[in-house]
Amino acid sequence: MTVRIGVIGTGMIGQQHIHRLDTLVPGAAVTAVTDHDGEVAARVADGLDHDVTVHPDGFALIKDPEVDAVVVTSWGPTHAEFVLAAIGEGKHVFCEKPLATTQEDTLRIIEAEVAHGSRLVQVGFMRRYDAAYRAMKQTIADGAIGAPLVFYSGHRNPDVPAAYTREMAIVDTAVHDFDVARWLLDAEITAISVIAPRSNRHGLGRGEAEDLQDPLLMTIETSTGAVICCETSVNIRYGYDIRGEVVGEDGTVSLADRGLVQVRTAGTAAVGVPGDFASRFHAAFDVELTEWVAEVAAGSPLSGPSSWDGYASAAVCDAGVEALQQGRRVSVDLVEQPALYR
Ligand SMILES: NC(=O)C1=CN([C@@H]2O[C@H](COP(=O)(O)OP(=O)(O)OC[C@H]3O[C@@H](n4cnc5c(N)ncnc54)[C@H](O)[C@@H]3O)[C@@H](O)[C@H]2O)C=CC1
Numbered sequence: 001m002t003v004r005i006g007v008i009g010t011g012m013i014g015q016q017h018i019h020r021l022d023t024l025v026p027g028a029a030v031t032a033v034t035d036h037d038g039e040v041a042a043r044v045a046d047g048l049d050h051d052v053t054v055h056p057d058g059f060a061l062i063k064d065p066e067v068d069a070v071v072v073t074s075w076g077p078t079h080a081e082f083v084l085a086a087i088g089e090g091k092h093v094f095c096e097k098p099l100a101t102t103q104e105d106t107l108r109i110i111e112a113e114v115a116h117g118s119r120l121v122q123v124g125f126m127r128r129y130d131a132a133y134r135a136m137k138q139t140i141a142d143g144a145i146g147a148p149l150v151f152y153s154g155h156r157n158p159d160v161p162a163a164y165t166r167e168m169a170i171v172d173t174a175v176h177d178f179d180v181a182r183w184l185l186d187a188e189i190t191a192i193s194v195i196a197p198r199s200n201r202h203g204l205g206r207g208e209a210e211d212l213q214d215p216l217l218m219t220i221e222t223s224t225g226a227v228i229c230c231e232t233s234v235n236i237r238y239g240y241d242i243r244g245e246v247v248g249e250d251g252t253v254s255l256a257d258r259g260l261v262q263v264r265t266a267g268t269a270a271v272g273v274p275g276d277f278a279s280r281f282h283a284a285f286d287v288e289l290t291e292w293v294a295e296v297a298a299g300s301p302l303s304g305p306s307s308w309d310g311y312a313s314a315a316v317c318d319a320g321v322e323a324l325q326q327g328r329r330v331s332v333d334l335v336e337q338p339a340l341y342r
């Protein structure tokens with residue numbers, strides 16, 4: 001069976017996902033698109049080698065009988081309404097991060113999905129599909145390093161757009177580290193503290209855009225007692241560098257450097273660093289959408305990041321923003337987890 005997919009939001013990542021769904025993912029076909037900017041949606045549709053319906057808005061796309069499942073790649077604040085509408089139609093929905101920009105909206109989504117009675121929502125936390133993170137999780141599960149004690153997570157972007165605000169280092173960037181830490185350590189996050197070292201000059205004097213506090217260092221406590229130490233550096237210029245090391249009782253496991261080769265010359269050994277998220281995680285995105293489409297097609301239970309994961313990460317983001325603004329440790333208190341997500 002081919003899963004006919006409608007994509008809401010044909011901007012940067014929307015176009016990347018349309019390309020992979022249409023050309024790489026077995027059993028998927030993009031049959032409908034929409035964008036707030038109708039011209040962009042029409043252009044993207046024209047670029048495909050088959051007919052695609054261009055809808056006036058996301059709600060019309062969700063109701064389209066030629067759409068079996070929905071991909072949401074519009075701006076974060078619009079995600080919740082589309083996810084809720086898809087659940088209302090009983091359709092699967094893959095939503096890029098964040099699931100919603102408020103905890104209240106993530107809870108509304110959980111309530112709607114629980115009322116539906118089975119999982120329909122998957123959140124785009126693609127690191128769970130990255131081969132290196134998967135090998136790291138397997139190493140921990142095999143007991144090779146003993147019980148995990150500390151997870152160092154470094155999230156470095158070469159630069160960020162003018163629209164990037166101070167809080168986005170937490171809600172837009174570190175949200176990936178929160179999710180992957182919960183998944184790797186099989187734990188919930190219980191508290192967060194944030195400190196801002198001296199600021200990188202590249203985050204200051206950005207014209208109309210506000211000054212950034214960059215980098216940020218976060219100390220994050222978890223339900224197992226393991227502690228996460230997360231660094232975001234979003235103006236580091238040298239590349240898109242994702243660092244990760246879990247320290248266990250008997251050893252450590254870390255993400256290896258990414259280059260295909262290492263060059264040794266003139267007294268140095270050098271390895272390439274990716275330039276952006278798309279080159280670092282392209283394979284993870286491919287696997288993420290391939291597994292999602294396969295599960296939707298088979299009607300089997302979804303195994304990817306759930307609405308609960310979207311809610312838990314949103315709760316950590318809220319606590320992190322409060323910790324940054326108030327300069328104190330803030331606890332994360334989650335609601336009781338519904339049975340659907342256990
Ligand atoms: N998993 C990851 O590593 C990444 C995830 N993202 C997430 O993907 C989402 C989109 O990000 P980008 O593609 O970078 O943004 P973008 O600005 O390039 O594209 C978003 C598109 O959504 C459209 N849009 C906005 N509101 C809409 C609405 N109500 N209905 C229909 N279309 C609407 C915009 O016109 C725009 O074309 C964000 O939530 C972002 O956080 C983005 C980059 C990487």
Ligand SMILES: O=C1[C@@H](O)[C@H](O)[C@@H](O)[C@H](O)[C@H]1O
Pocket residue numbers: 157172173176277
């Ligand atoms: O999700 C992403 C972007 O939205 C975000 O702005 C970047 O900081 C992340 O590295 C990227 O993975």
